[in-house]
Amino acid sequence: MTLRRSLALAFAALALTTLSPPAIDGAAARPRVAKTSFTDAEIADGFFKVAFGAEYRLAGPSDRIRKFTAPVRVAIDGDKNPRRRATLEKVVATISARIAHLDIAIAAGGETANLTVTLARDRELASVIEKRFSRQHARAIRRRLDPQCLSGFRRNENFAIERAEVILAVDTDDFTFRDCAYEEMLQALGPINDTDTVPWTMFNDAVRTGTFGVYDQLLLNILYDPRIRPGMSASEVKALLPKVLPEVRAFVTPRPSLPRERRSD
Numbered sequence: 001m002t003l004r005r006s007l008a009l010a011f012a013a014l015a016l017t018t019l020s021p022p023a024i025d026g027a028a029a030r031p032r033v034a035k036t037s038f039t040d041a042e043i044a045d046g047f048f049k050v051a052f053g054a055e056y057r058l059a060g061p062s063d064r065i066r067k068f069t070a071p072v073r074v075a076i077d078g079d080k081n082p083r084r085r086a087t088l089e090k091v092v093a094t095i096s097a098r099i100a101h102l103d104i105a106i107a108a109g110g111e112t113a114n115l116t117v118t119l120a121r122d123r124e125l126a127s128v129i130e131k132r133f134s135r136q137h138a139r140a141i142r143r144r145l146d147p148q149c150l151s152g153f154r155r156n157e158n159f160a161i162e163r164a165e166v167i168l169a170v171d172t173d174d175f176t177f178r179d180c181a182y183e184e185m186l187q188a189l190g191p192i193n194d195t196d197t198v199p200w201t202m203f204n205d206a207v208r209t210g211t212f213g214v215y216d217q218l219l220l221n222i223l224y225d226p227r228i229r230p231g232m233s234a235s236e237v238k239a240l241l242p243k244v245l246p247e248v249r250a251f252v253t254p255r256p257s258l259p260r261e262r263r264s265d
Contacts, residue, residue: 050191071103075113149180159230164188
């Protein structure tokens, strides 16, 4: 399986995270994320590790909550590969369905996008990164890592995300593209830090699932709960978690399917 090389950053108060996982196949990765039941402590631990800080920070503070407060409208730019575009549309639809208080959708005609996904071939990534993030930042990115997928956002002085960019290489295998798409789209929503100490999140270099798993749904639903506001400190969020977590659990926890009614005709 293709080695995924990804990177996430926040620009205008730049922070940077990189991911260069070992080459492992999907079968090896999936058992590590099969767990679907988590204690409050396990959820809180992961949330504070990914929602605060940044693995590679270029400028500005990273110890505050960062998130969109406006509806997120996604534009797809670059390579016209229909299969990759269809996958990306499904990723956006899944994220929309599984984060309760996030309004995210593909931009309709006439709507202004505030999250742009650029699809490019691997050989084109350097020029696309330079175009999207400036020559200076592109050089810093290349010195850190030669990424296969990348995401970044611009926040205002109140830590609300105003615009995000995602860049994805289209000439990878299907699993790697889908895995990159989920991670970069979710990191563009705010949880920009990576951690190697939480084995259930896609923000761990060693975890590859190609899906938006239960654990990450819990983390993103905490982030986008209306009570969790941009600019909040870790201590402020900690005080709110006892109220937020039960509602997040109720939304995310899979419910058993009801038996189908037997037709009488």
